[in-house]
């Protein structure tokens with residue numbers, strides 16, 4: 001009687017709280033910098049995955065600004081703590097290879113997400129979405145905003161070494177050169193905001209001064225797009241210059257309503273963080289990445305590893321006046 005009434009419920013509670021589970025996996029999640037709302041949303045998705053699996057401790061840490069040196073220090077510290085996995089969005093694909101290699105030598109699983117570490121420094125890269133798809137969609141959005149007559153456009157990006165932005169820009173350049181759909185778009189400049197709002201803002205204003213016929217600004221970074229849109233509003237260029245790129249609805253809503261931005265795109269960063277941590281958990285429980293391996297992330301579905309040990313989440317959403325307020329409440 002006592003067993004059923006008292007002992008059994010206690011055992012059930014202990015089991016469901018993982019008290020008897022052998023291991024808690026410590027995962028160091030290293031974004032490009034702290035204080036970027038995009039990565040805070042990624043972290044929230046990661047925490048959701050940790051809660052669901054019940055055996056993960058997430059350590060979210062990064063330098064205050066987006067530098068590879070700062071990230072290398074964070075990775076060294078996580079290596080010294082002997083975490084089980086380091087999951088990083090790289091500020092420089094090559095500069096992080098030596099510290100990531102050292103971590104892997106110590107049997108730490110190193111995975112990059114969002115912005116890749118070069119192949120030699122990671123076991124798997126998890127991209128948010130297909131590179132070509134993002135590039136093409138971004139050009140379509142700017143064409144839609146400035147109209148079929150086209151005109152001069154410029155790019156406000158992050159650091160010269162940001163691997164994800166560089167890959168998207170390289171694809172855009174190819175499309176501008178080879179796809180007749182974009183022949184009326186003239187890319188006049190690429191400037192670097194270094195993932196800093198004030199620098200991105202100043203760079204956007206210099207572009208407007210340097211190119212009086214500028215029609216559009218593309219910014220494939222949540223920091224750059226918000227700063228560029230603010231610059232367009234402050235310089236009273238709404239209706240003359242349109243901004244698009246990858247942005248957070250919560251930060252972009254005012255600029256959509258003011259007309260500086262007609263539409264822009266992004267994947268759900270909360271889902272992204274969830275996927276990244278769920279895949280990392282599968283790696284930690286024994287499914288090592290190699291071409292053809294399929295990870296089952298639960299609510300976000302299945303992910304297959306390609307021949308270069310990459311996988312990617314899916315397609316971005318497009319936001320405009322019709323849906324921005326709904327999404328702004330979410331991320």
Ligand code: RAM
Pocket residue numbers: 032036038039089114115128158164220221222223246247
């Ligand atoms: C920024 C970061 C991140 C990128 C998003 C779209 O916050 O650069 O790497 O994926 O924007």
